[in-house]
Amino acid sequence: xxxxxxxxxxxxxxxxxxxxxxxxxxxxxxxxxxxxxxxxxxxxxxxxxxxxxxxxxxxxxxxxxxxxxxxxxxxxxxxxxxxxxxxxxxxxxxxxxxxxxxxxxxxxxxxxxxxxxxxxxxxxxxxxxxxxxxxxxxxxxxxxxxxxxxxxxxxxxxxxxxxxxxxxxxxxxxxxxxxxxxxxxxxxxxxxxxxxxxxxxxxxxxxxxxxxxxxxxxxxxxxxxxxxxxxxxxxxxxxxxxxxxxxxxxxxxxxxxxxxxxxxxxxxxxxxxxxxxxxxxxxxxxxxxxxxxxxxxxxxxxxxxxxxxxxxxxxxxxxxxxxxxxxxxxxx
Amino acid sequence: xxxxxxxxxxxxxxxxxxxxxxxxxxxxxxxxxxxxxxxxxxxxxxxxxxxxxxxxxxxxxxxxxxxxxxxxxxxxxxxxxxxxxxxxxxxxxxxxxxxxxxxxxxxxxxxxxxxxxxxxxxxxxxxxxxxxxxxxxxxxxxxxxxxxxxxxxxxxxxxxxxxxxxxxxxxxxxxxxxxxxxxxxxxxxxxxxxxxxxxxxxxxxxxxxxxxxxxxxxxxxxxxxxxxxxxxxxxxxxxxxxxxxxxxxxxxxxxxxxxxxxxxxxxxxxxxxxxxxxxxxxxxxxxxxxxxxxxxxxxxxxxxxxxxxxxxxxxxxxxxxxxxxxxxxxxxxxxxxxxxxxxxxxxxxxxxxxxxxxxxxxxxxxxxxxxxxxxxxxxxxxxxxxxxxxxxxxxxxxxxxxxxxxxxxxxxxxxxxxxxxxxxxxxxxxxxxxxxxxxxxxxxxxxxxxxxxxxxxxxxxxxxxxxxxxxxxxxxxxxxxxxxxxxxxxxxxxxxxxxx
Numbered sequence: 001x002x003x004x005x006x007x008x009x010x011x012x013x014x015x016x017x018x019x020x021x022x023x024x025x026x027x028x029x030x031x032x033x034x035x036x037x038x039x040x041x042x043x044x045x046x047x048x049x050x051x052x053x054x055x056x057x058x059x060x061x062x063x064x065x066x067x068x069x070x071x072x073x074x075x076x077x078x079x080x081x082x083x084x085x086x087x088x089x090x091x092x093x094x095x096x097x098x099x100x101x102x103x104x105x106x107x108x109x110x111x112x113x114x115x116x117x118x119x120x121x122x123x124x125x126x127x128x129x130x131x132x133x134x135x136x137x138x139x140x141x142x143x144x145x146x147x148x149x150x151x152x153x154x155x156x157x158x159x160x161x162x163x164x165x166x167x168x169x170x171x172x173x174x175x176x177x178x179x180x181x182x183x184x185x186x187x188x189x190x191x192x193x194x195x196x197x198x199x200x201x202x203x204x205x206x207x208x209x210x211x212x213x214x215x216x217x218x219x220x221x222x223x224x225x226x227x228x229x230x231x232x233x234x235x236x237x238x239x240x241x242x243x244x245x246x247x248x249x250x251x252x253x254x255x256x257x258x259x260x261x262x263x264x265x266x267x268x269x270x271x272x273x274x275x276x277x278x279x280x281x282x283x284x285x286x287x288x289x290x291x292x293x294x295x296x297x298x299x300x301x302x303x304x305x306x307x308x309x310x311x312x313x314x315x316x317x318x319x320x321x322x323x324x325x326x327x328x329x330x331x332x
Numbered sequence: 333x334x335x336x337x338x339x340x341x342x343x344x345x346x347x348x349x350x351x352x353x354x355x356x357x358x359x360x361x362x363x364x365x366x367x368x369x370x371x372x373x374x375x376x377x378x379x380x381x382x383x384x385x386x387x388x389x390x391x392x393x394x395x396x397x398x399x400x401x402x403x404x405x406x407x408x409x410x411x412x413x414x415x416x417x418x419x420x421x422x423x424x425x426x427x428x429x430x431x432x433x434x435x436x437x438x439x440x441x442x443x444x445x446x447x448x449x450x451x452x453x454x455x456x457x458x459x460x461x462x463x464x465x466x467x468x469x470x471x472x473x474x475x476x477x478x479x480x481x482x483x484x485x486x487x488x489x490x491x492x493x494x495x496x497x498x499x500x501x502x503x504x505x506x507x508x509x510x511x512x513x514x515x516x517x518x519x520x521x522x523x524x525x526x527x528x529x530x531x532x533x534x535x536x537x538x539x540x541x542x543x544x545x546x547x548x549x550x551x552x553x554x555x556x557x558x559x560x561x562x563x564x565x566x567x568x569x570x571x572x573x574x575x576x577x578x579x580x581x582x583x584x585x586x587x588x589x590x591x592x593x594x595x596x597x598x599x600x601x602x603x604x605x606x607x608x609x610x611x612x613x614x615x616x617x618x619x620x621x622x623x624x625x626x627x628x629x630x631x632x633x634x635x636x637x638x639x640x641x642x643x644x645x646x647x648x649x650x651x652x653x654x655x656x657x658x659x660x661x662x663x664x665x666x667x668x669x670x671x672x673x674x675x676x677x678x679x680x681x682x683x684x685x686x687x688x689x690x691x692x693x694x695x696x697x698x699x700x701x702x703x704x705x706x707x708x709x710x711x712x713x714x715x716x717x718x719x720x721x722x723x724x725x726x727x728x729x730x731x732x733x734x735x736x737x738x739x740x741x742x743x744x745x746x747x748x749x750x751x752x753x754x755x756x757x758x759x760x761x762x763x764x765x766x767x768x769x770x771x772x773x774x775x776x777x778x779x780x781x782x783x784x785x786x787x788x789x790x791x792x793x794x795x796x797x798x799x800x801x802x803x804x805x806x807x808x809x810x811x812x813x814x815x816x817x818x819x820x821x822x823x824x825x826x827x828x829x830x831x832x
Contacts, residue, residue: 200701201693208690211679218638218668218676219691219745220659278681 021270025291032298053186054241056289059264060193061237064230067210069277070137074144079257081152082242085115087161087252095163116239123235127228152254162251172248194282210277266317267292334398337362343392350734352378357553363525367538370548376531380498384416385409415489416498423473430456430469433488459487479510498529504624535564549573580797585779587616597644605631605808617785619799622828626805628788629671632755636661636668667746671757677742680731685712687730692748715744736767755786792821807831
């Protein structure tokens, strides 16, 4: 009953308040679309959706950390690590400057598993540091961010890695019945995480920890174990995104993924994942990522210089979080 | 000129689901100690928070010196001569006494605006003498006792030229000597023309220290009396407002064999509980009485695996059990309703359904990992009906329910696990009077079904009204045990202050 009693006008106002960033971005996109006829084209749409896929997978990973009131600043560097490991193991035979000159052609699935497993170990470490050593997630993952970058530098010697095998790059370029593989992979990830968040104990425990960690502990939830699972899964998703990004770019370097964690956190926040914990939906995360990518493409179309787009993106992140916190400020 | 230093007239304040204050009134004369009494949840603390600018009142007027005044925040209150010595002190433990007193309004040198440390320490020394403390102003707060920290708070109030000092349960964790010391300070403040608003549950203290007494009940103003005209019985009757007989449901539980035995249980924390022994029978309601700080919550939280145990044993149904985490306790069939519902009970942003099912999800899993939402919904609906939880739907966020309904949701959470032992820590704290009776009925029913109940309560009538047997704690130790028949407020209070 209660809901129907709120006057329509107030509900519309509330909706606008709660979705201010999304609505603002859509307005910008409409403006760009009217000004630049090339904006609303199939090619541009395809470009947008393919760009969104890898970012969506990263955002899915970081969402679990955010819902439990944590964060994961190692996401971007983990993407870079995943990209470098996969790329070094999947170069064309006999190509100049091959990282492992005598390495035979390994099965792709085997490389994927190795890459995800290595990233998973780092994610597990993040979770264990946060759960057992009680280091705040911000600091723990900040340290891990630098640590992973260092490992990546040592591993690759800061040399860019190219000449990737065609059967690897096809993952990013190919499509099935007109659906790009990347899109299919992202959709599968989205569905799996939706299932995990809504239909399993792990999901319920995750929201409970975000809602009130002490209460979750009292209710018998093994909060440490749940958090370790969350950070491990997150790292696996970053690794997957790294593999796809390297394939998409046809090569990689240690700088792959730089700053992606902030974009992912921003996208989650825009999509309604609260930095206050306990709240966040997969559909919201998708919208958040789309909106953020839309912003980037719009700025590109408007001919805004890349340097300026960073300024805009930074502002959007701050505004998104500020608006989100306003919703939860205690009304005294 | 008005006779009153402070007048609060027609103050109302609502929270989601509860009307905490309903047309409340308080008039304080200058240079008096004015006691504010009422049961838990009567609205005393809320009224004081409105005065101190922590809450904004919905309705009503605050008049100081005959002039209507708006108080927007605690700093504003302090500037208008109102200071508060909190129920739970919030000092900055790692800073000095002087810095704690002057934080926010440090004395500075005239031109450079650099903090004038010399003046600050000198002034602090004078202030400390006023509250009868002989301490170096540079001493860290963390080295002081609770009573000394309280004196520092009072010194802070004096330094801000406060004319009204609110003291919320100032003696709740003090020894008798410390109480006497506090009363001496209060008397000297009174002589200087400062008014004290004194909130306490201890009737003898109220009658000995206060000049006037205002009584509140259910957020409403009952009246103001000269302290000399009142007796303890009169205050209690006015506070409760009804015959004490009908406050508790009839009980028909029959205590059976011993199910839980605690031997020599001692906390890992030095100042917490030690050498605790007690037994709990099947179908018994065992009350635990004591003052705030008696370490009762710490004891039950240790039994439940939230806190560490240095030595001692817990025997459950004849077997020694080790509980390291709450999960272990739950697996054994023990449930704990924690004292602070907001901090360790509810998941505010989550739904009723999620709040009810969180501790028993293992029972609602198909194919090893898929949750059966239909079964969960049935569990929730059954409990909503059984405990008559008032909620629009099972998807409503728990934070929008009243305190009593929130408490019932958490009781449902534990019922879903069908435990044999319920530990209830202040089960009716912050709950409307009507809902209290419902909680009592639930407790009585559980005992009748053969469940064993351990109930901590700081409300003596409740403790006496519900328990079959009461153990009393003081300073971390069991100071005595009384049966239902011999339990009176006096003998429990005597035991609760035995080692003081």
